[in-house]
Amino acid sequence: MPEEFRDEQRFRREQADLELLFRAHYAEIVRYLAVRLGSREEASDLASEVFVEALRRVPTLRWRGKPVLAWLYRVASNMAADELSRRGREAPAAEVEGTAVPIDLSEQVADREALVRALRTLPPDYQLVVHLRLVEGYSFAEVARMTGRSVGACQMVLLRAGRLLRATLRQEGIRATA
Amino acid sequence: MRLREDRRLALRLARVLEGRERGEGEVRELASLLELAAAPARFDVPAEEVERALRRAPTPFRTRRPRPARRLLLAGAAVAATASALVVASIVRTPGLDVADEALAALGGPRAGLRIVERIDPSRPGAFTPSVRVAWLDLGRRRALWNQFAEGRLVAVTLLEGRRVTRFSPLTNSAIVGPSCRAFASGCAELVDPVELYRRALQRGVSSTSKERSGGRPVYVLRLPVQRLADAVVIDQVVTVDARTYLPLRIVWRERRGDAEREFAVITVRLVKVVSAAVAAQAISLTLPANVRIEQRVDPTRGVRLLETRPLTRTQASRVVPAISWLGPNYREPVTAIEELRWNAGRAYRVRYGNSLTVWSYGALVPPELVAGRYVPAKSIPQGDGVVRFYTTDDDRLVAELERPGRSVAIVGPRYGKEDLFAAFARLQELR
Numbered sequence: 001m002p003e004e005f006r007d008e009q010r011f012r013r014e015q016a017d018l019e020l021l022f023r024a025h026y027a028e029i030v031r032y033l034a035v036r037l038g039s040r041e042e043a044s045d046l047a048s049e050v051f052v053e054a055l056r057r058v059p060t061l062r063w064r065g066k067p068v069l070a071w072l073y074r075v076a077s078n079m080a081a082d083e084l085s086r087r088g089r090e091a092p093a094a095e096v097e098g099t100a101v102p103i104d105l106s107e108q109v110a111d112r113e114a115l116v117r118a119l120r121t122l123p124p125d126y127q128l129v130v131h132l133r134l135v136e137g138y139s140f141a142e143v144a145r146m147t148g149r150s151v152g153a154c155q156m157v158l159l160r161a162g163r164l165l166r167a168t169l170r171q172e173g174i175r176a177t178a
Numbered sequence: 179m180r181l182r183e184d185r186r187l188a189l190r191l192a193r194v195l196e197g198r199e200r201g202e203g204e205v206r207e208l209a210s211l212l213e214l215a216a217a218p219a220r221f222d223v224p225a226e227e228v229e230r231a232l233r234r235a236p237t238p239f240r241t242r243r244p245r246p247a248r249r250l251l252l253a254g255a256a257v258a259a260t261a262s263a264l265v266v267a268s269i270v271r272t273p274g275l276d277v278a279d280e281a282l283a284a285l286g287g288p289r290a291g292l293r294i295v296e297r298i299d300p301s302r303p304g305a306f307t308p309s310v311r312v313a314w315l316d317l318g319r320r321r322a323l324w325n326q327f328a329e330g331r332l333v334a335v336t337l338l339e340g341r342r343v344t345r346f347s348p349l350t351n352s353a354i355v356g357p358s359c360r361a362f363a364s365g366c367a368e369l370v371d372p373v374e375l376y377r378r379a380l381q382r383g384v385s386s387t388s389k390e391r392s393g394g395r396p397v398y399v400l401r402l403p404v405q406r407l408a409d410a411v412v413i414d415q416v417v418t419v420d421a422r423t424y425l426p427l428r429i430v431w432r433e434r435r436g437d438a439e440r441e442f443a444v445i446t447v448r449l450v451k452v453v454s455a456a457v458a459a460q461a462i463s464l465t466l467p468a469n470v471r472i473e474q475r476v477d478p479t480r481g482v483r484l485l486e487t488r489p490l491t492r493t494q495a496s497r498v499v500p501a502i503s504w505l506g507p508n509y510r511e512p513v514t515a516i517e518e519l520r521w522n523a524g525r526a527y528r529v530r531y532g533n534s535l536t537v538w539s540y541g542a543l544v545p546p547e548l549v550a551g552r553y554v555p556a557k558s559i560p561q562g563d564g565v566v567r568f569y570t571t572d573d574d575r576l577v578a579e580l581e582r583p584g585r586s587v588a589i590v591g592p593r594y595g596k597e598d599l600f601a602a603f604a605r606l607q608e609l610r
Contacts, residue, residue, distance in 0.1 A: 013382070019232065022228075022231075022232055022235065023228060023232070026223070026228050026231060026232075027222075027223035027228060030223050031219050031220070031221065031223065032219075034219065034221075035218075035219045040221075044227070044231065047231070048231050048234060048235065051231075051235060052235065052236060055235070055236060115211070115214055115215050116215070116218055118215065119215040119216075130212065130215070130216060131216070131219065133195070134195065134212055134213065134215075134216035135216050135219045135220055140192060152185065152188070152189075155185075155188040155189055155191065155192045156184065156185065156188045158188065158191060158192065158195070158212065159184060159187055159188040159191050159208065161212065162191065162207075162208030162209070162211055162212050163208065165208075165211050165212065165215055166207070166208065166211055169211075
């Protein structure tokens with residue numbers, strides 16, 4: 001079965017069963033929003049709003065080669081931008097709870113809070129690529145499909161995101177070593 | 179020129195982040211930064227929270243069940259037509275969707291609680307040990323509990339809550355907790371229930387259905403669409419369903435690797451009973467003994483990156499705490515290397531005997547190259563006070579693993595058979 005046909009089938013399935021859509025993607029939307037907003041609690045609230053919007057809009061979406069998840073991320077990103085703009089300030093750099101992967105602290109030269117803060121200063125589309133590839137573990141091909149970029153462009157975004165992180169940390173007087 | 183150089187760096191960064199190369203200079207620095215920045219966002223959202231959020235969502239959030247697209251119906255019809263021309267045994271062609279609906283309803287719908295007793299046998303005798311599993315499933319809340327018996331002994335009690343897995347080994351009085359099934363070396367194979375997998379497939383519709391007779395009673399034989407599982411393995415299922423009760427009697431798993439396809443397991447469903455959510459919730463609990471040893475594992479497939487491989491002298495290796503396991507200075511071949519491997523999420527030690535045998539010692543992080551890539555149930559053999567699990571990795575190397583808190587051990591022998599590896603376990607000792 002061609003891959004595109006499978007993707008379209010999945011799109012139709014998720015479009016027709018919003019409960020399935022909710023269960024499949026709520027958690028990752030919360031994780032994404034937690035970084036954007038700097039608050040786990042607000043992320044949960046806003047994720048619920050994303051799915052309320054999905055209830056209204058997803059049944060009317062047309063298949064254009066992208067999964068429903070891409071639409072969810074786009075809505076989540078827009079809502080996060082609105083929320084940050086509404087606050088009129090940078091969200092506090094709260095530590096996101098429940099780190100799943102313990103980091104070898106001997107490698108951790110950058111202050112953790114500064115790093116999280118730096119991540120949140122990245123352009124939203126950079127944050128999205130970092131999130132999809134490094135947090136959720138999607139392949140570059142999947143990230144490319146969801147963001148509408150080529151694989152090479154996604155790889156370039158990661159390179160630029162890394163450089164921006166480094167530059168932001170240096171401005172704060174933190175120097176990372178490999 | 180600058181753009182071309184950046185493209186080259188971007189590609190290398192991607193390879194480093196995928197663990198395919200170690201990287202150096204700027205690429206390594208950026209990879210470390212990105213990993214550190216992404217790590218706090220890899221938290222788990224408990225299944226209970228998802229359920230709460232779902233309950234708060236406007237009703238009715240659930241819409242009608244998906245029906246296959248017209249193209250799928252046409253494809254199904256084409257498959258059915260071909261099959262009916264080839265398979266003389268097929269008596270009646272039945273609309274697949276009707277049977278699928280009935281079969282799903284017999285299992286209480288897509289989210290009902292289930293109690294299941296099933297026996298899993300290899301299609302090829304000897305491929306893995308037959309086992310009996312007694313399972314409680316409440317997948318609506320993403321919770322499940324399995325008691326697994328092998329050779330008449332209870333070898334594992336496994337609790338699944340969302341993606342989090344707790345595996346208790348009564349034989350060693352120890353428990354290992356991981357953020358997902360991938361945190362266990364033998365992978366996700368033991369953590370997907372065949373009946374649940376079948377139920378999930380039913381929700382996507384049936385590729386073809388035929389009505390036949392088996393054991394003197396009418397049955398439906400359903401061929402279900404292929405499913406891609408957590409280990410990126412593709413399987414399809416042929417399920418025999420009682421034509422009267424619509425409950426599954428037998429499930430045959432076929433694994434697809436590239437263009438090849440082979441049957442590898444037969445599941446005999448001895449009991450499947452729909453239970454209320456309350457009953458399932460009460461049954462799905464695991465109380466660990468007070469003195470149990472617990473180890474927290476890390477998912478080796480998510481953002482884990484090799485930082486360093488360092489050769490150790492025997493003196494250095496003997497000072498490692500907890501002790502490294504090995505087979506002595508000679509085991510058919512002399513030791514050729516003792517190495518410490520350091521990832522961003524943990525360490526492991528590797529003792530090599532020539533090119534034929536490697537002994538791994540590890541703790542919270544299963545070395546990524548040990549992670550099973552195939553959807554074949556691990557062969558579990560009780561040994562002493564533990565259970566040795568045999569499995570093959572993605573590149574077809576045979577692994578025997580003794581899982582225990584603090585220091586698990588795995589022996590990898592590309593040129594060895596199961597008996598040889600099992601014999602090697604008898605020679606395991608601490609490197610002191």
